[in-house]
Amino acid sequence: MMGSVDTHLLRPLSDSECFALLSQIAFEKQKEYHNILEAIGREIAKKCSGLPLAAKTLGSLLRFKDTVQEWNNVLSSEIWQMEIAEFEIFPHLYLSYNELRPAVKRCFLYCAIFSIDSEINVNTLIRMWMAQGFLLGESAEKMELKGREYVQDLAMLSFFEVVDRSGHIFSCKMYRIIHDFAQFLTKSEYFIVDSTDDKGITAKEASCPYARHLVWQDDGTRVNTCFNLLQELSPVIGNLIHLRYLDPSYNSIGELPITVCDLYYLQSLILEGCEYLSKLPEEIFKLKNLRYLVVSDMSDAASIPQGLEKLTGLRTLSCFKTERGGSSLGWLKNLNQLQGHMSIIIDNLNEESDVIEAQNAALKNKNGIRSLRLQFRGEVRMDVMEALQPPPNLLGLVFEGYIGIEFPRWITMSFNKLKVFKVSHCSSLPPLGNLQSLEELYIWSIENMKYLGREFLGITGDGRAIAFPKLKSLKFYSCEEWTEWEDIRVEEEEDVVSIMPCLQDLVVSECPNLKALPHRLLRRTPLDKLDIASSVLLIEQFKSRGGYEFLSPRCRVLTW
Template identity: 30%
Template sequence: MWDDALKENGQCWKRFCAPFRNVQEGSAMLVTTRCPNVTKGVGTMGPVILEGLKDDVFWDFFKLCSFGSEGFNNDHEVERIGRKILPKLKGSPLAAKTLGHMLSTDLQASHWNSILESELWELKQKETEILPALRLSYMYLPFYLKQCFAFCALYPKDYKFEKACLAEIWVAEGFVEPQGGVPIQDICYQYFEDLVSRSFFQKVNGRYVIHDLLHDMAQKVSEHDCFILRNKSDFDKVPQNVRHLYILPSSEFDDSNLLRLCKYTKLRTLICKINLGKGTCFVMDHWCTKLTRMRVMSCAFTNELPDSIGNWKHLRYLEISGTCNLKRIPSSFCWLYNMQILYAKKCKIQSLPTDFDKLTSN
């Protein structure tokens, strides 16, 4: 749980608990959190503070992450360096998995020693934080994986990613380069599986999530490029050169708020989960006029696309995810010669412009 569950004077938490008031005697609810405020606000007993793994168990786990079942092969120098790295991981299995995989790519003592002596360990941190270890794991990724993963900071914590959908967006953003005759989707899937194997994604019920600490790290490395708008006050925190923006549903947002985004002319990605009703087309018209570098646009609702959408010459991906009364696509849509994907599955589109078949970008 995050501390935002305690907003509205705890009413969110009370609404969540309402269905559980009549339960079998002896039932219990286990809450995990990184926020001390949560333990005070929802706990009925003292919190149990989770420590890292004990040294001997953690060492065995770290060896498994770094060398698999083969062990150190009597390389005492590497083992010596590994034991010096171990305390820096604070007993965290996540740190051991991410850093261990990275170390396993080069078993030379010089490589391991460069990790041990990295200046990132000197970052100011609390005693239990493992961000330097995760940051190192990120730094040693190939560049093409770095940009793919850093982009995921755009999405809120606990977001459930679908591999196929994220792969399409990576392509639209220009993160994936063709490799001979290999289908570009296959290249994307390989990128994704590489990140999964390094524990940057975890599979949960057929979808994928990013661990909270890795999400924190992703936000740190992309703090000038990606931003999430949660409420009205966040408009004053948007980085001037932001490139990717996610707008969460909020009753605080209205036309005037969203029109302020027109000044962020370097925007390439806009994911908007707000239903402004009839005002949506008005806002989009201004976005289409001012934000001319857009590559990916996803909106939850719109009953009309403005004629000015033809200004988005770089647009490659457009999604309308909610159920809408969108009935027509304007003829200016056919000016989008880079368009690759249009999703409007829940819309009631009755007609397409006559030149629609000329949109053949792939």
């Protein structure tokens, strides 16, 4: 946009530079073979034509070969005789491609449907592979593990560039030339339709005898698996009887046609961001093979039809909402394969029958659920709350909108692995200090909280406590009535065993009436960052330097 003075033309790498890059990867795990294989490697490097990606690809291929014969086979391969003038790098990619197992080849070629440089969510990709029947296994869980194994195989040979988060592959991308290579191999198996083209799909395109996949593309900047619709999905969708994956996300559709329920083989129905969706189709129980139902961001008016409880193969049900006279918690009874994240929106549950329904839901037996959001929209009696006990190995819990004074016992007694807890728009706080694995605690808009006392920390009457032993991040937002945070007393300092010994990050935002922080308590923590925002009294205290006395020199303080 701004223009440039000089143009820098990149020269091809020299043969020696190509070998340096190739050998850095090829000999990473077999340094003892370097001298034996170096001469052959230098000859192979000459075939890279100065292209760094070619050197990297060949290095990844040779990394798993450790004999002179195997390296000579690469050097003398007939693939080098390919005459593809417009794609000089393809012979290099063919060598690595031919090393893939047939099942992995098939999964790689499927990725031609994605646009160049698009970031592909690995979980979504695996579900699409599963829907196509590319991952064979005894159970969905084993198929997902196999899918992750295939992603790792493709990454090791440089077909994928992966984004790793906390030791877990989150997403992947394909280099432009890799994408071109995948499309070259698939040729006419894919149709890409530009949704911005008024011509739409021509009769000639619709009758193509070879196409197996239809890709709906928007303005050319990305290819998505969802259709670009206005207000409805055509009823003719029901004629696509072999459809396995349907994603009309982020569209303004009001409801799905009943013919969607004729898609017997459908495995994934993704409805993210469909804020105008009023209901799911009444005959959803006919989708016997449905495994993934994502219905996040549905409107308040949206309803879930009876029959959902018959889909016992569901592994993902992102959102479930109870309604008086409609959907009931008991519908979850037999959905024991659910896993990952789930959000449950709960209306008034204050009748005896609600207790039975909550018990039938048996949330505590659904051990595949790792993250749970409980959103309350009305009064819920305590025996219902007790019956809503989540599975014990939960990692994340969001507790939102609860107006009761008492909390169920399971909140502080049932979780040995819980790492993240978010409490939002509740009338009070439960005593959370005994959660042994908790690392992150977020507290939003606790309406009636004026005083935060020692019961929050789990301190016993004799003053001894080990509260929040692994907590690293504690954040308070929009607690406008909060005025006092109780400190430990002077005489208790020697007796208290440990309080927040791992705390690194404390945030207090939009708490305008909080007068001071608990100095003696926080003096015992290794606090690295203190962030105070829109909290007038605290900010004034720190501006006068009176708030710094208890902080360690390394603590960074932000006030704004």
